[in-house]
Amino acid sequence: MKLIIDVESTCWEKRQRDSEIIEIGAVLFDTDYIPLDYIIKPIQYTELSEFCIKLTSITQQMVDDGISFVEAISKLANHAPIDEMIYWGCYDYRVLMQDCERHKIHFPFPHNHLNLKMMFADKFNNCKGVGEEKALEILGLQFEGTRHRGIDDAYNIYRIYKSMREKGLIF
Numbered sequence: 001m002k003l004i005i006d007v008e009s010t011c012w013e014k015r016q017r018d019s020e021i022i023e024i025g026a027v028l029f030d031t032d033y034i035p036l037d038y039i040i041k042p043i044q045y046t047e048l049s050e051f052c053i054k055l056t057s058i059t060q061q062m063v064d065d066g067i068s069f070v071e072a073i074s075k076l077a078n079h080a081p082i083d084e085m086i087y088w089g090c091y092d093y094r095v096l097m098q099d100c101e102r103h104k105i106h107f108p109f110p111h112n113h114l115n116l117k118m119m120f121a122d123k124f125n126n127c128k129g130v131g132e133e134k135a136l137e138i139l140g141l142q143f144e145g146t147r148h149r150g151i152d153d154a155y156n157i158y159r160i161y162k163s164m165r166e167k168g169l170i171f
Helices: 050-056 060-064 069-079 091-102 116-123 132-138 150-166
Strands: 002-009 021-029 033-039 084-087 113-115
Touching (some): 002 091, 002 150, 021 069, 021 150, 033 069, 033 150, 069 091, 084 091, 084 116, 084 150, 116 150, 132 150
Parallel strands (some): 002 084, 084 113
Antiparallel strands (some): 002 021, 021 033
16 A cells, blocks of 8 residues: 655744654555544644744644644554555655654654655656646646645645556556
8 A cells, every 4th residue: 555645844934943743644545545634742842833823724722632643653554554655755754754763663664655756857857846736737737725734735645646647657
């Protein structure tokens, strides 16, 4: 089974410190499509900045009521056997590894992963800075959902992946 994953993290208008995951949005798929969304209660940066709330639409109350990172990762890892992880860019993989280290847990996913942003850039001869929204536009699709929400970003990455497969760009 493949796992598309997108995370949202604590953030500030001017990067002041490391980020900590506050949402894991994921899509599991093979023959089925299974959306999964976990709001995470941060342990280090417990108060969200106004910038972060406006950017992600994730509220302080949502993270206060969230589950632990360890619980979210455990639920995700135990949901189905995952043979490949797919990200849009390298940030999500890096911050997942960072938070596993922060929480002193083993990264429970296969290291077989696909940076779909890089593959998209290669297939469409674009610079590597193309965002999800532009990639969707190039594929004749529109962004669906709320920008900078993990579950919606994961769904749109899934749509990019699916479209690229349908066009014979991914096998």
